[in-house]
Amino acid sequence: MQFTQIEFLLFLALVLTIAWQCRQRHSRNLVLLLASYYFYSYWDYRFCGLLLFSTAVDFVVAKKIQTTPARRSKRCWLVVSLSSNLGVLGFFKYFNFFIESAAPLVQSLGWNPGTLDIILPVGISFYTFQTLSYTIDVYRGKIDATDSLLDFALYVAFFPQLVAGPIVRASELLPQLSGNVPHWSSRRFYGGFQMVLRGLVKKVLLADRLGEMVDVVFAGPELYDGWTVWLAVIGYAGQIYYDFSGYSDIAIGIAKMLGFRFPVNFRHPYLAGSVTEFWRRWHMTLSRWLRDYLYIPLGGSRHGSMRTAINLIITMLLGGLWHGAAWTFVLWGLWHGVALVVERWLRSLSGRASPFCLGHLSTLAVVGVGWVLFRCDSLQDCWLVVQQLVFWSPGIGWYPPLAIAAVGCMVADHIAWSTRLRRVMRLRFDRWYAPVVTTIMIACLILYAPRGFAPFVYFQF
Amino acid sequence: MILRWTIGCIAGLLIIAVTSPCFVRSYTPRVVQPQRNALTLQPGAEYRWRSEGYANTQIGPLGMPGASPPLPLNPSTVHLALWGDSQAEGVCVADDQKIAAQTHHLSAERIDVLPFARSGDDCNDWLPQITSLQRSSIKLDAHVFLLVEWSDWCQPVRQPSSITDQQFDWVAEQLPAFLIQATRNVLTTGTDNQFRRLRFRPGPITSNSSATAVAPAAVTEQPDQWTSRVAMLAVQLARLKHQTRLPCIFLYAPLSPAIINGDILWDDPDDDLFQAMQSIAAELGFDVVDLRHQMQQSVRTGKQWPRGFHNGQFGVGHYNAVGYRIISAALAAHPRLDALPLTSTANTVTAER
Structure with missing residues (x-):
């Protein structure tokens, strides 16, 4: 269902009416969760399972990370979350891309790899990043794992941002979902x-x-x-x-x-x-996701100019690849990465x-x-x-x-x-x-x- | 606050109403034109087109769009009746660029074209009108058919499609165009003007939606389909021959060259149908003018596209002023017309059924 369809406007009117009638947080969240799953199933109900899987894995993993005292075990659980989320994303979004890209090499070895007829689930890149940010934040101790599966499921599937963002962090939305029902304000x-x-x-x-x-x-x-x-x-x-x-x-x-x-x-x-400023103004929620969960863990700008340049390029390359499984997106990311590096270098030369x-x-x-x-x-x-x-x-x-x-x-x-x-x-x-x-x-x-x-x-x- | 919002909303609507003639097409009631025995736009009305092309059309006598020749016709000029669908009607271009005006000009005012073409019509609509006109006082020397889409001729014989829709005419007469357009946009779909059907059932959608539809050029015609089209064409041309003894000229200007998915398609996919039509027309004594080469040359040499508009898309859609100039030039130079007018004999021609 797209925001510009008449069906969506009618759906929205209904959801708004019912949601504002619910005075209990639990019932309100339940209504919004059901509405969100209906919204997603309007495109293809079969992929609701994937959404449920991602929700269940990260809910359980985050709880485990929270309750497990040993650092090593926490890390193992984090790896479980990363591998399951990125594994699903990688399969649905990048499997054919990597197979096709590797085909010339593999064919030269006498093997003909086929591609699969894979449908890309709508919004998978967005909700994968949301669930990942939740688990990583729990691992880092920035937020507590939620006890409410309903709240977490709604956080992942909340229909306004489910299929194309903004990428809302758990620390921003979960407290709103688990707090009191907001007061009506005209x-x-x-x-x-x-x-x-x-x-x-x-x-x-x-x-x-x-x-x-x-x-x-x-x-x-x-x-x-x-x-x-x-x-x-x-x-x-x-x-x-x-x-x-x-x-x-x-x-x-x-x-x-x-x-x-x-x-x-x-x-x-x-x-x-500047290009740096551009990325502070364009798709800001993705930019800060890449900064906090990729660029900074890679070392950010803390290890000298060469390492910073490499980190920037890796971050933008992966940012490009996130947009789509094609070499043009990879090159787009590389282009912006190089532009950021050159800009930093020029600024360091002139000092302003x-x-x-x-x-x-x-x-x-x-x-x-x-x-x-x-x-x-x-x-x-x-x-x-x-x-x-x-x-x-x-x-x-x-x-x-x-x-x-x-x-x-x-x-x-x-x-x-x-x-x-x-x-x-x-x-x-x-x-x-x-x-x-x-x-x-x-x-x-x-x-x-x-x-x-x-x-x-x-x-x- | 409520008063302020009410006044503000009315003011906003007024601004939309006042500016809408610049952007919204007009809706004009149709009337039965007795000499043609067909529904036409009201003579004297002005018709606005604001979609692909952007032009105003004056509706002349007999419901003819554009700068039609005044009635009664000048007896010293050649009088041609132009038949066709929206491609010949020409509401996308200004009146002085329509086929009638350009032919008149290019023939040194020797030829008067009476534009009877109408959007949505096909041969089943034209043939009864030809009969009606022959019974009227209008003196014609020849019939000209602009053949762009074969579906206009490859049709089974049926009654004309013109049915008076009094409700529509009432709406067109009483309500402002922007209100009609807004209602139409809400109630119908954009792609095929069908009534909008809302879907609330979860997906996936399995119906053959437009996204999965195959482009017309890619459709491979089965041999029996081709045979049936040729058969229908032969029947309709024979009907035409039966209907009139006036010379008939077919101007063949198909939708090529065309730009489809970023490629220029030079070839006419219906060339074999055209060959078949040529031989049938030759047997019946009709003239056929092939304009494909001129259209292609216009693109190759002058980089001027005969179809399409700046606010539409070049290489697709309706003929523009360039296309009409090519068509008009071919018509003005047609040798058959040199021997005309023969209004004294044409006047006596009656239909034989």
């Missing part, structure tokens, strides 16, 4: 509603409109002229941002309407003055950050090239796009007004957010323009939504 409910509405506008009116053009140009970049390919690359930067941040806004908004608080996932990343304009432009260039790698299906396609971007070969000049308008909206949105207009954009309930803009947004969603169904980009990860 102000908070309105704030959540506005976030949902904003997310829908981002996804349906901006990302999907841009996607209509981007998909066509990236399918055959050699057919189009340089301007068109440039527009498509900029358009893709907008599409992926509004698609994913739109999803995050809706997820955060729904949680808020239910009385919960989720961490922010995006802070206008294209305003970043580059001027805003220069830093901003270079960041946009690095991110833009990264998006080409991210969007293309193969390295050959990447090369074709880069060729058109650089050499401007003649081709079809296609300049869709709606896509150009959407790019204009993206620029205006970023400028407005960096000024005082940010307050206006919150559409506070008591402001005179709030009902006008709200009505216009709802009407535009109904009237001007593209007529085809476009799933969220991050669902595939």
